[in-house]
Amino acid sequence: MINASNTKRRQLVVGNWKMNGNRQENAALLAQILSGWPGQSPVQVVICPPFPYLYQVRDTLQGSAIELGAQNVNEEEKGALTGEVSAHMLADMDCKFAIIGHNERRRLQGETDDRVARKFIAAQHAGLIPILCIGESVAQRDQGLHLQVISRQLNAVIEVVGLDAFANAVVAYEPVWAVGTGKTATPVQAQEVHRHIRQQLGQYAESVRVLYGGSVKAHNAKELFALPDIDGALLGGASLDAQEFLTICSAAI
Template sequence: MNGNLNANGLLLKAIASEWQGKHSADVVICPPFPYLAHTANLLSGSEIMTGAQTVSEYEKGAYTGEVSALMLADLDCKFVIIGHNERRRMQRESDREIAEKFVQCQSAGLIPILCVGESTEDRDNGLYLQTIGRQLNAVFDLVDRSVFCNAVVAYEPVWAVGTGKTATPCQAEEVHRFIRKQLGEIGQEVRILYGGSVKAHNAKDLFALADIDGALLGGASLDADEFLAICKAAE
């Protein structure tokens, strides 16, 4: 929940002007709801795609303040972040609600970016894989694993988000391998991102790991130079 029309415009123009032509890395920007159309307009003509930060688990109805997947599709949105740790913690979104959001996204032709991750307590108590398994299983209860060919998974350890801490290569690789194993036969086809204090100075090392396919960025996305440096590291 950052920015305004003027600040966002300057940021997006700076990013778009430097990210021209064809690239081997896919880039998606997910602004707050009021700026979706503004963002899509400023990015038109570039290879950068737009996404939303969340979505309703309902298709339509009397849900004041909610935004449906079909509405996002109307705005030429391509991706939707679901299950972000802040939504799980602050809005008390349950595993089941997030799984229902996943279904709504795919029903509307959108690509869900499913966030999973453990708290500090889970990490310290050795329960992190159980937590991530539970979050994935909530989705598996509603859909076949094969639909993840049209989805993205993002591992974001809560203890590393916005704290300046980053999972060690060993920690990140362990969890990413676990996620691929849980996805079964299609595990190697699914893009799994890492999110947790990714910066320009550590992006290259993270992307060099076999099971990390990209990054889910927070604060680093608010600085054009930092954001672009990470995008270039992904190539």
């Protein structure tokens, strides 16, 4: 059974370009997106390009309604950390958001719950809004452990930063088995987890925006966004196609 939340939250669509793009492709994609997106909209739209293109994307988005975000952040302020980027550097580039704990970084770079929590703190200390990613693997889903995994990942951050930190944060549920696979959680599955996430957030249950990320496409976005506890999407491949991206953003209105 789907239980409705009472608070109206502003819908948010985040485009995570991952390790894709070059200057020419970026310019063409951004031109199409900007020409197709209104100057004012009830939907908040964010684009997170690879680090080398933050400057290009920042300048291109300047004066538009679309905001800039980062795909990752290091938990330290500065130091001998070759190849890393601090939250303060990202804020200096006018980033507003930072993706924290994406499943690809947890799986491929071995990021632990503890490190994700420290990145969350670093992002907020620099004035960035963290987008905290949580989600279960296909094995965990098949074993019926998905809600336990979600609780563990979320509570690992809550225990370090406290609930009040979520007054200025976003949570993104991305089932690992649905990311880049073409599989999507059913409305019942997605709503179950999103509602479970809210139940962990105490007094912020009805104010924190919770996004869905997992093969969101133009054909299923409207159905997902209609669910009472889904406040938008964290997009991967769909954000690299201007028309697909714009259609999904429009579905959130």
